[in-house]
Amino acid sequence: MGRLTARSPVTRISLDDVAPGVRRRADTLAVEEPLEIRLGGEPLTVTMRTPGHDIELAAGFLVSESVISAGGHFRSAIHCGGPGTGTVGLTSTENTYNVLDVTLAPGVEAPSTDIARNFYTTSSCGVCGTASIEAIEKSSRYDVAADPVTVDAALIAGLPDALRAGQAVFEKTGGLHAAALFDASTGELLVLREDVGRHNAVDKVVGWAVLEDRLPLTGTVLQVSGRASFELVQKAVMAGIPVLSAVSAPSSLAVELAAASGLTLAGFVRGRSMNLYSRPDRIAVGRADAAHTA
The missing domain is CATH 3.10.20.10 (Ubiquitin-like (UB roll))
Known part of the structure; x- marks a missing residue:
């Protein structure tokens, strides 16, 4: 199998007052x-x-x-x-x-x-819009809107740290996206994958579910390391994942697709706060947390 990392010489410049200087060193890169x-x-x-x-x-x-x-x-x-x-x-x-x-x-x-056939798997495809949202709604085999799952807000808040703890190659390179699937009830990590492409990381997670014959992925949360793009929401909907959580911002089209599909989309999940852009009814806030934020 191909290598995950490679070594490359770099010139490191430090302007630090304590240890300024220029030196050559080897750096670890993520392979693409x-x-x-x-x-x-x-x-x-x-x-x-x-x-x-x-x-x-x-x-x-x-x-x-x-x-x-x-x-x-x-x-x-x-x-x-x-x-x-x-x-x-x-x-x-x-x-x-x-x-x-x-x-x-x-x-x-x-x-x-x-x-000439259109792929809806890239945010730069040039055809994304109302037509693409309708196409995904028609082609998905699963109805994520009907998933009765509820998730504790505290569980969602802890997922970015759980994701980061499992990013072995990112720890070496700092250059990979990650996606992980968690059980919505227990918070159990089901699978985690890394890749230079955020969409590839999600595909690897969904592909794991295919090989394990676990589709649709009802009762699960997909946590991603970056922003929530249209393509990531699309992939979640197509796999029957009801909740998508991202540490960064969603795009406007991602929010539109999530709302149209009935997927719960959480963004800016950092520390003990998050923004819910669609289906907030699935996220349960405990009494202590509700009193703290009131």
Whole structure:
């Protein structure tokens, strides 16, 4: 499997009054490499990611694209070789681990690979708006609005620290996003993944659920390390996750999609405060906390 970190020489400049100076040192960087996802040997998409949990990444991506919605829809996946893999008459002597070929279960229809088709997985796609919100509402197999889950506000407030404590590669590099799934009742950490792309980290979490056959993810909270973008709300809705919590701000379109889908969206979850942008009825405030904030 590909490496998660790399070492690089850097020049460090310090203007500190106590120990000023310029010195050379080695720094640890998060690895970023392309991953080509294929379906039955046919190219589907390419994403830049941190190597590791690639099968989960592919499975989660397919959920967000409404290709699959259950563990039984995902049959297998295998890393292919380097240049020439899958092409008649060409062979590869090296496995780059940057090409993943997915096989769907019999009867699961593969998506169109027409280059004109719209992917709603990037905030810079240029088509995001009312039409994209309606498309996601129509394509999601799960109704997150109907999830009866309630979550204690104190539990939500503690999730960013729990997420940070599990970010092993971030601790070394300072350069990765993270996403984690928690049980809404107990606060138990179910899975945590890191990646250079925030959307990839969420796809890996959802992909874990696919491989564990746990979709839809009712009664759970998705905690992310950065802002709540449209694409992250979309991925939560497509996986049946009822609550999304972010340490930073949401975008306006993320709030619109959350409200339209019935997903609870919390932003600026820091310390003992948070902003609730949709479905605040799911977040329970204890009597002591209510009296403290009254």
